[in-house]
Amino acid sequence: MDAPSPSRPTIRRLGRTTVDRIAAGEVVERPANALKELVENALDAGAAHIDVTLEAGGKRLLAVEDDGCGMDAEALALAVERHATSKIDDDHDLTDIRTLGFRGEALPSIGAVARLALTSRVPGSDCAFALTVEGGAVGAVKPAARAAGTRVEVRDLFFATPARLKFLRTDRAETQACVDGVKRLAMAHPGVAFTVRDGARLVFQAARRLETGEAALRARLAAVLGRQFTDNALDIVAERDGVRLGGLAGLPTYHRGNAQQQYLFVNGRPVKDRLLTGAVRAAYQDFLARDRHPVLALFLDLPAGEVDVNVHPAKAEVRFRDAGRVRGLIVSALRHALTAAGHRAADDTADRAVAAFARTPGAGSGAWTAAARPSAAQMGAAHAFQAPLPAAGQAPLPAAAGPGLGEAGAPTPYQPAHDLGGPSWPVGDPGADRGGEAAGAEGLGGAGAYGSLDPGLDAPSARAEAPGADDAALVRHPLGAARAQIHETYIVAQSGEGLVLVDQHAAHERLVYERMKRALAEGGVARQMLLLPEVVELDDGAGVAALVDRAAELAGFGLVVEPFGDGAVVVREVPALLGDTDVAGLVRTLADELVDLDEALALKDRLFHVCATMACHGSVRAGRRLTVAEMNALLREMEATPHSGQCNHGRPTYVSLDLDQIERLFSRR
Ligand SMILES: Nc1ncnc2c1ncn2[C@@H]1O[C@H](COP(=O)(O)OP(=O)(O)OP(=O)(O)O)[C@@H](O)[C@H]1O
Ligand SMILES: [Mg+2]
CATH class of the missing domain: 3.30.565.10 (Histidine kinase-like ATPase, C-terminal domain)
Incomplete structure (x- = not known):
């Protein structure tokens, strides 16, 4: 042998x-x-x-x-x-x-x-x-x-x-x-x-929860993930063809830097499943930046025959017989809940704002984890509430103390309202109305809406506005009447209930995004021809290829690009609703993202992502002066637009403080 x-x-x-x-x-x-x-x-x-x-x-x-x-x-x-x-x-x-x-x-x-x-x-x-x-x-x-x-x-x-x-x-x-x-x-x-x-x-x-169903689940989730999570989460309940989805999904503004806090269960079994995490990502995509992740605990229950649990040695993964149906249910249930919550009350943001004011006047606010948005009830109440209007000659709010802030933004000593002999606001600068009128038929976000405004050369960092004739009506809107723009970035408005502070860029970005999606659904985004086609150099051949491959889709969004020699593209038309935008910046960002996202996202999701990128580039940047008409138009459009409580990256677009909170701030209560 x-x-x-x-x-x-x-x-x-x-x-x-x-x-x-x-x-x-x-x-x-x-x-x-x-x-x-x-x-x-x-x-x-x-x-x-x-x-x-x-x-x-x-x-x-x-x-x-x-x-x-x-x-x-x-x-x-x-x-x-x-x-x-x-x-x-x-x-x-x-x-x-x-x-x-x-x-x-x-x-x-x-x-x-x-x-x-x-x-x-x-x-x-x-x-x-x-x-x-x-x-x-x-x-x-x-x-x-x-x-x-x-x-x-x-x-x-x-x-x-x-x-x-x-x-x-x-x-x-x-x-x-x-x-x-x-x-x-x-x-x-x-x-x-x-x-x-x-x-x-x-x-x-x-502890053992003896309640039944959802109540027990909610109490247990509060015990495990903390009350802050359950207070900042939406109930999810959906059922389709014998597949049931329950649990709690965190508000988009309650986000994390990784997906560790996404707990997914299939028939009571904890799983880490790509299909499920992909569905969650798709559902939150409109609400969160790509590097932020929601916190949630979702329970999927389906007939045992619909799911194979015998596919992973540690039983951590499962296979669904009808994966499309499961994904569809998750995406639609989450989107539905998030949409319905577009105006849900924030729990504690306003309180934190008050705390921040009280603790360190003038310090940065730090990262918000939850948006302050009025609840539907508060919205209703705001309409019903007859706000005490400022008496003639009295400043509506100390915040509107226009002349009080010098160029460098240095605060001047507080002047009590009764010392003010007349209106404390300088009545508009004459040029400021130009843009408001120019908005014309296009309305807010139209090509001309903000394009005609010069950033004021010697702009003070706060600029107050006089209430117009229709002020009483404006104040009754949920987001109130614009009173001032401060630091060319924030709009201060007076509402029936108190004070609203809006981040103009974040808010406008959301509005442009929602408009763009609407326009797409209605058959296409209006384009605007560039007087001079713009050549954009890209240092990366992959970027050019990604843009050129997607040229037809991008044209659907109103962005017309063609290859231009080696490593460059030429842009001929841009979406009209972006207005005067930084074309090169937009195209470079899009190229990077298309390269990154190509593999990762389904076509539709990718298109929405493109929308979001364009919206960001087309938005009123911080640093632009707005007229009172423009500010009010922005507030009104926010009220009418779904999801306007946060920008596309999940940051809140506004914070509202009610009189109660303001009074507490000044120890009046
Ligand atoms: N804590 C327990 N109380 C009562 N019986 C138990 C307990 N732990 C194990 N057993 C019995 O021992 C058996 C073997 O357990 P083991 O975990 O090895 O396998 P299993 O649970 O049947 O399957 P798997 O390998 O998928 O966990 C179980 O089927 C059960 O009958
Ligand atoms: Mg076992």
Whole structure:
């Protein structure tokens, strides 16, 4: 017989221990995976209380104790055998799985790489039993003592596979992953109480919720994700063809820098699924910048036969029979809720604004996490509310103290209103009306609307406006009557309820975007020929290719580009509603984005993205002076436009302070 040559390796059967360790490597990659399996077993056992203890990030100890159905001596012995399960049988349809476990792999896998100890007692029986498995070596079942339910202890995880140990992260990071995993399961099971201890320290606790349905879910989500999230989230309820979507979706203004806080569940199982995260991204796309992410917890429930859970070793991914339908349901339910919430009240932004004013006068406001938008009720009330109008000769609001601010924006001492002999505002600068009239038939956002305004050469940083004859009516609008423009960036308006501060660029950007989408839906965006075609050099050949490939689509948006030699394009027409825009800047940004987005987004989503980019470039920049007519036109259009409470990047477009808050600010209450 030939000796085996190096080119003809021998095939041999591996021993049981090696097989088990290899298999275990797939199921249990880090402590958090093992813990997830143990908690899932406790949930499948019908536990009402689950208590978890960790030591050294779960590497030294993972213990899970439950008050579920328990195991008798025979079940205990089988539980640690590979492919032994109580959850399905050989006749079971693998496409119809209703428990979290089904493979009979978790306990034997953990036993193959750690020291596993199980102690269990069936409720009503007089004896508990215990069993240990060490690195795959199964001990004997012995009588033991404990209350009804099961305790599973995993010590020295991966002691039998030291290579794996080296890949673990710090105790802190592993603890974090473990706690996060338990939290995910806790969100989906509000009827079960949870505690997690890191050593002796309690690091997570969620009481058992005895309410039913949505109320329990909301309370549990508040316990896990915090009240701030639930206060800033929208209820999602949608159902189509037996597929149900529930949960809470954060307002676009409550965003994060990564998608870590997106919790998605399919039939009570936490999943990380590209289809689902893609649907979430598409739904929020109009509301958030590309690098911001919403916070949400969504629960998808569908007939077990519609989803395959047996596709991932850690059961973290699923496949849907009809992926399109699931995606459609998620996108439409989220969009619907976000649209309906276009004017939902902010919880605490106005309060934070007051706090910021009170704490550090003049300090930057920092990042807003939530928009202040009047609720529908407040909007209604604003119409009904008869605002006390300023008496003749009295300044409507100290904020409109035009002459008080010098060129450098240095504040002058506050002058009480009764000292003012006459109107405190300089009555318009004569040139300021030009743009307002020029807006003409095109209205706000039309080509001429803002194009004719010069940034004032020696503009003061605050400019107040006199109320016109129709002021009483204007004040009754939800966003009120424009009173001043400050720093050429913010509009100060007086509403029936108080004071509204608008970021003119953010607001106008949203308006242009919504107009553009409307125009597209109605068959095309009006174009405007450039007097001189503009050649735009791009330093990147891919950018030119992306633009030229998409030339027909871009023409639909009113942007006509053609290739121009090597590395450049020529722009002949631009969307009329962008007005006087920075063509080169727009085209360069678009080129970059088309290159980036080409793969990532579906055609329609990409088109909306192009809209958003153009809107940003076509918007009234900060630094432009607006006439009172223009400011009021902007406010009125905001009121009539969906989603106008935030710009396309999810920043609030305005903050409103009611008189109550203003009075608190001045300690009048
Ligand atoms: N906490 C528990 N209480 C009661 N029975 C349990 C508990 N944990 C495990 N078991 C029993 O042990 C069996 C084996 O558990 P194991 O986790 O290995 O497999 P599984 O849950 O059936 O499937 P999967 O590998 O997908 O998790 C279970 O089917 C169940 O009958
Ligand atoms: Mg299991």
